[in-house]
Amino acid sequence: MKPELLIIGDITPRMAAAFDASFVCHTFTEITDINSFIAEKGEAIEAVATTGHDGVPAPLLTGLSQLKVISCYGVGYDAIDVGEAASRGIIVTHTPNVLNDEVATTAVMLLMACYRQLIVNHNYILAGDWVNKGNAPLNRTIDGMSVGILGYGRIGQTIAKKLEAFGCKISYHARSERSDSPHRYYAKLNDMARDVQALIAITPGGAATKHLVNQEILEALGPEGCLVNVARGSVVDEAALVNALQKGTLGYAGLDVFDKEPQVPEALFNMPNVVLTPHIGSATVETRQAMGDLTVDNLVHFFEKGAVLTPVPECQHLIK
Numbered sequence: 001m002k003p004e005l006l007i008i009g010d011i012t013p014r015m016a017a018a019f020d021a022s023f024v025c026h027t028f029t030e031i032t033d034i035n036s037f038i039a040e041k042g043e044a045i046e047a048v049a050t051t052g053h054d055g056v057p058a059p060l061l062t063g064l065s066q067l068k069v070i071s072c073y074g075v076g077y078d079a080i081d082v083g084e085a086a087s088r089g090i091i092v093t094h095t096p097n098v099l100n101d102e103v104a105t106t107a108v109m110l111l112m113a114c115y116r117q118l119i120v121n122h123n124y125i126l127a128g129d130w131v132n133k134g135n136a137p138l139n140r141t142i143d144g145m146s147v148g149i150l151g152y153g154r155i156g157q158t159i160a161k162k163l164e165a166f167g168c169k170i171s172y173h174a175r176s177e178r179s180d181s182p183h184r185y186y187a188k189l190n191d192m193a194r195d196v197q198a199l200i201a202i203t204p205g206g207a208a209t210k211h212l213v214n215q216e217i218l219e220a221l222g223p224e225g226c227l228v229n230v231a232r233g234s235v236v237d238e239a240a241l242v243n244a245l246q247k248g249t250l251g252y253a254g255l256d257v258f259d260k261e262p263q264v265p266e267a268l269f270n271m272p273n274v275v276l277t278p279h280i281g282s283a284t285v286e287t288r289q290a291m292g293d294l295t296v297d298n299l300v301h302f303f304e305k306g307a308v309l310t311p312v313p314e315c316q317h318l319i320k
């Protein structure tokens with residue numbers, strides 16, 4: 001008998017086919033009535049596949065009495081109540097490592113797009129300005145720039161490696177210093193923000209990091225400074241960010257994540273010093289395939305072997 005799986009959020013056709021082969025699949029959408037779903041399937045569902053944005057709605061988590069494992073399609077799992085899951089012995093897994101390079105590349109791409117004015121220059125040609133006004137204005141280099149990384153986990157360290165190739169002077173702020181890092185550690189984020197030109201945020205979301213990047217940090221970066229956010233929208237005070245860009249107290253912003261996705265503040269739409277992408281940090285065919293395969297494999301392993309491949313740290317103790 002195949003175990004019953006509830007799928008929440010977007011998955012790829014490859015994931016859907018793999019899930020179908022091993023599970024009896026149910027799909028949860030915004031229009032699914034939670035109470036009737038629980039009444040019908042609450043005692044049958046043993047596994048959930050979800051994303052770090054969709055999570056598992058609280059009444060659903062409570063109502064799925066036989067739930068044993070939640071597999072998150074993504075490395076960030078801030079929308080999943082891991083405390084509640086772990087206390088019930090439910091193992092939560094995620095997809096670390098396989099997206100390190102892609103998200104790091106997205107961060108570098110946004111940094112470059114800001115300083116080299118990629119969008120402005122593209123539009124310069126389309127508007128006929130090259131023909132009518134002559135050469136485009138000069139822009140700023142990222143080569144040799146000092147960059148601070150907020151969050152120095154797997155992706156943060158990969159960003160550092162990629163920026164080393166551009167001769168960037170790297171520093172980082174995290175909860176603790178890493179003895180194996182050649183880069184400068186700052187115990188205080190505002191000290192680092194004052195010293196660097198660009199700040200790249202790649203720290204987990206959630207209450208502990210909410211609005212870590214506030215007005216003070218943005219102003220410390222200054223009028224030539226740049227904020228790149230490939231972490232979570234919640235890490236940045238979005239109103240303070242809009243204000244700093246409008247006033248020119250912050251020079252540039254490259255943003256892949258936002259507070260209320262998919263809503264993006266309209267004030268950011270026509271700013272030449274801002275580059276916006278719709279949460280595509282890991283969104284390539286290659287990387288999403290690796291993430292999707294790991295999301296599926298965690299569940300298949302659980303039911304075949306009683307183990308998972310990549311549990312979140314909070315559930316590590318539940319692994320036999």
Ligand code: 8YV
Nearest residue numbers: 051052073074075076281282
């Ligand atoms: C998601 C992400 O994986 O991995 C993360 O934490 O933010 C995203 O790349 C993606 O939205 C698929 O759920």
